[in-house]
Amino acid sequence: MTDPAITIRDLRKTYGGLNAVDGLDLTIETGEIFAILGPNGAGKSTTVEILEGFRKRTSGEATVLGIDPAHPTREWRERLGIMLQSTSTNTPLTVREAVTHQSHLFPNPRDVEETIAAVGLEEKATARSTTLSGGQRRRLDVALAVVGRPDLVFLDEPTTGFDPEARRQFWHLIESLKDGGTTIVLTTHYLDEAEYLADRLAVISRGRLVALDTPAGLRSRAADAVVAWSEPGADGVAKPRTQITKTPSATLRDLLASHNGEINDLEIRRPSLEDVYLDLIGRDAEGSGYAGDSLRGADAVAIGTTPKGPTTGTEDAS
Numbered sequence: 001m002t003d004p005a006i007t008i009r010d011l012r013k014t015y016g017g018l019n020a021v022d023g024l025d026l027t028i029e030t031g032e033i034f035a036i037l038g039p040n041g042a043g044k045s046t047t048v049e050i051l052e053g054f055r056k057r058t059s060g061e062a063t064v065l066g067i068d069p070a071h072p073t074r075e076w077r078e079r080l081g082i083m084l085q086s087t088s089t090n091t092p093l094t095v096r097e098a099v100t101h102q103s104h105l106f107p108n109p110r111d112v113e114e115t116i117a118a119v120g121l122e123e124k125a126t127a128r129s130t131t132l133s134g135g136q137r138r139r140l141d142v143a144l145a146v147v148g149r150p151d152l153v154f155l156d157e158p159t160t161g162f163d164p165e166a167r168r169q170f171w172h173l174i175e176s177l178k179d180g181g182t183t184i185v186l187t188t189h190y191l192d193e194a195e196y197l198a199d200r201l202a203v204i205s206r207g208r209l210v211a212l213d214t215p216a217g218l219r220s221r222a223a224d225a226v227v228a229w230s231e232p233g234a235d236g237v238a239k240p241r242t243q244i245t246k247t248p249s250a251t252l253r254d255l256l257a258s259h260n261g262e263i264n265d266l267e268i269r270r271p272s273l274e275d276v277y278l279d280l281i282g283r284d285a286e287g288s289g290y291a292g293d294s295l296r297g298a299d300a301v302a303i304g305t306t307p308k309g310p311t312t313g314t315e316d317a318s
Contacts (some may be wrong), residue, residue, distance in 0.1 A: 003066065005030045005152055005183040006051060011060035013046050013207075020046050022207035023060070033174065033184045035198035037191070039281055043207040044187045045085055048154055051185070052082055065152055078106055081150035083141045085157045085187075095132075096125045099143050106148030118173050119143045120166060135161040142170065152183045159193060171196055191274045205281040215273055222271035222279070227251045230265040238264060 006028035013021040021043045028034045038044045049055040051062060053069040053076075062069055067076045091098060099116055103109035116125050119139040124132060129140060138161050145153055155174075159167045167190075174184055174197055188194055194201050195215040203211040203218075211218060225248040233239040245251045248268050255263060 002030045004028060004063075005032075005065060006185070007061070007063045008047075008051075009061040011047065011050065011062060012058045013043070013050065013055070014058040019207050021050070021057075024204070024207070024209055026202060026209065026212070028183065028185060030183055031178065031181055032199040033178055033186065033197050035194040035201040036185065036187045036204060037189075037194055037201055037277060038204035042204045042281075044204055045156060047204070048156055048185065048187060052080065052154055053077075078148065079151045081145040081148055081153040083145040083153070083155045083158055091129050094126050094128050095121050095140055095143075098129060098140065099147055102144045103147045106150075108149050110147050110149050112147065115143050115147045118146075118176075120169050133161075135163065135166060138162060139166065139170075142173070146173075146177060150182065152185070153177065155184065155186045157187055157189065159188070159190065167193070191272070191277060195273045203277060203280050210280050218276050219271065219273050222276045224271065226269040227255065228265065228267050228269060229255065229263050231259075231263075240265070 004027045006026065008024055008026040011021050011024040011026075012019060024043075024047060036044050036047070046055065050057045051064050051069055053064075053072040056070060065076060065079055067073065093101065095116060096112065100112050103112055103115075113125075116122060119142050121136065121139050121143065124136060129137065132140065138158065142155070142158060145155065159170055162170060171193070174186075177184060184197075186194070186197065198215055200212065200214055201218065202209055211221075213221075224244050224246055226242055226244055227248055228240065228242045230238040230240050243251055248270075252268065255266075
């Protein structure tokens with residue numbers, strides 16, 4: 001039986017009296033795409049940076065590819081691909097030069113041209129990174145994260161700035177990585193992205209785990225559906241009608257029995273993943289005064305591990 005890629009037990013990160021990560025328990029299986037969702041300041045990036053070895057935890061246990069990330073080795077780093085939340089590829093190198101340089105830091109890298117093509121930057125291969133648009137820089141960040149053929153990839157808000165076509169191309173790249181056996185940990189604010197890609201997802205709010213399920217399992221937690229249709233009012237003008245129900249099939253049968261012929265504008269709407277997500281975290285989460293990830297920059301300076309990107313695979317953070 002394959003060991004989990006990541007195991008977290010009672011993980012905590014405290015800033016003064018604030019618990020940015022508050023007793024988190026997670027197991028991420030080898031080979032799965034795992035999405036971490038939550039509002040700004042929920043503790044997502046803090047958790048991921050602890051797992052990457054960039055940040056020290058206050059207490060609890062963490063194992064990543066069989067190693068405690070608080071004590072990383074070069075060999076362990078070479079098995080990781082890391083894409084940070086902010087675009088960081090601001091070097092005078094061209095796209096091809098940057099990806100080639102990154103590939104030399106790993107023992108079994110992907111082909112450079114293949115990697116550039118996979119992120120849709122063929123036409124920009126000879127362009128310097130300083131001339132790229134924001135979305136193109138994010139694509140370069142993805143290339144730098146995956147060119148080392150890592151066993152585990154961390155992607156923090158990877159498709160920010162992507163147009164819809166670029167996002168779909170990125171999704172296909174992630175699926176191809178999974179098909180090759182790579183484990184992917186993804187943080188995103190795009191619920192459709194999480195629903196499309198993730199085998200399982202965790203919802204974190206205020207540093208705590210509030211849900212852990214498959215996308216379909218999470219959606220099934222919302223039992224109510226909306227049956228909507230329209231019918232003429234007293235003035236003969238069609239009026240919208242809706243009924244919220246836990247038994248939409250039975251409601252539909254009753255509706256059909258009470259109408260002769262076609263029912264105008266008939267549809268059944270089930271709650272989306274976004275509906276369930278918003279219900280879980282509460283609409284006032286961002287206004288709760290919880291700081292969470294907003295403190296991570298100051299903490300990184302304090303412990304001397306300010307994340308610098310792209311990750312080379314050779315730096316050991318203490």
